Amino acid sequence: MSGQNKLVVGNWKMHGRRQMAGALVRDIAEGIPSGVDAALCVPFPYLEMVSGLVNGTALAVGAQDVSDCDDGAFTGEVSVGMLAEFGCRYVIVGHSERRARHQESSERVAAKAAQALRGGLVPIVCVGEQLEEREQGRTLDVISAQLAPVLALGSEALQALVVAYEPVWAIGTGLSASVAQAAEVHGAMRAALREVAGSSADGIRLLYGGSVKPETAADLFDGENIDGGLIGGASLKADDFLAICQAAI
Numbered sequence: 469m470s471g472q473n474k475l476v477v478g479n480w481k482m483h484g485r486r487q488m489a490g491a492l493v494r495d496i497a498e499g500i501p502s503g504v505d506a507a508l509c510v511p512f513p514y515l516e517m518v519s520g521l522v523n524g525t526a527l528a529v530g531a532q533d534v535s536d537c538d539d540g541a542f543t544g545e546v547s548v549g550m551l552a553e554f555g556c557r558y559v560i561v562g563h564s565e566r567r568a569r570h571q572e573s574s575e576r577v578a579a580k581a582a583q584a585l586r587g588g589l590v591p592i593v594c595v596g597e598q599l600e601e602r603e604q605g606r607t608l609d610v611i612s613a614q615l616a617p618v619l620a621l622g623s624e625a626l627q628a629l630v631v632a633y634e635p636v637w638a639i640g641t642g643l644s645a646s647v648a649q650a651a652e653v654h655g656a657m658r659a660a661l662r663e664v665a666g667s668s669a670d671g672i673r674l675l676y677g678g679s680v681k682p683e684t685a686a687d688l689f690d691g692e693n694i695d696g697g698l699i700g701g702a703s704l705k706a707d708d709f710l711a712i713c714q715a716a717i
């Protein structure tokens with residue numbers, strides 16, 4: 469990858485209450501070391517508070533989903549314009565929890581990524597295989613199929629987004645992919661991105677997510693084509709998240 473900072477993004481998922489969220493953001497914002505790009509993707513109701521708290525710090529704010537539609541009659545959805553108003557820089561799209569619970573197809577995920585880009589946000593596009601798919605030797609095929617509609621967005625779009633590889637069997641299980649397993653998938657993703665974006669694909673940040681902890685982060689981040697991490701559980705503890713940020717330098 470080019471010499472840019474690694475990117476470490478916390479995904480709080482549906483955790484927290486207002487008071488806890490405020491304290492956690494303050495602790496993390498105060499401790500972010502230089503030499504890493506860091507962000508927290510928080511639940512929608514906390515975006516305004518968190519944006520205010522990180523203002524003037526090195527910590528960026530993101531959301532966990534966005535509608536693929538412009539403003540309109542879409543009950544329960546949140547538009548990219550709304551996220552931008554609340555200071556979001558990043559938005560996660562296609563997290564496996566949404567693919568599974570909300571039947572989000574890869575085409576819908578790519579449409580969300582495109583919408584995020586139109587609104588000036590950086591989409592973090594998640595892909596990842598189920599355990600059964602890995603055991604059947606289908607990992608790279610699954611990732612390739614999930615990425616295909618995103619690749620179709622074209623070179624310019626690809627250079628403005630982030631991809632996160634999150635093996636579903638490693639999410640919240642304490643069972644991380646090995647560095648070799650992650651690097652194999654990241655290498656395949658880089659090759660696919662190069663086919664569309666040429667050498668510019670080397671600047672597209674590829675994150676690994678799935679039970680990243682302070683103890684495992686440094687080894688993972690040393691892996692080839694691993695440009696940072698998407699952190700779930702460990703982003704709910706300031707010390708752990710900051711240690712992971714430190715490991716990314």
Ligand SMILES: O=C[C@H](O)COP(=O)(O)O
Nearest residue numbers: 479639640678679700701
């Ligand atoms: O978005 C984050 C991932 O789902 C990883 O979650 P985890 O670190 O709790 O395994």
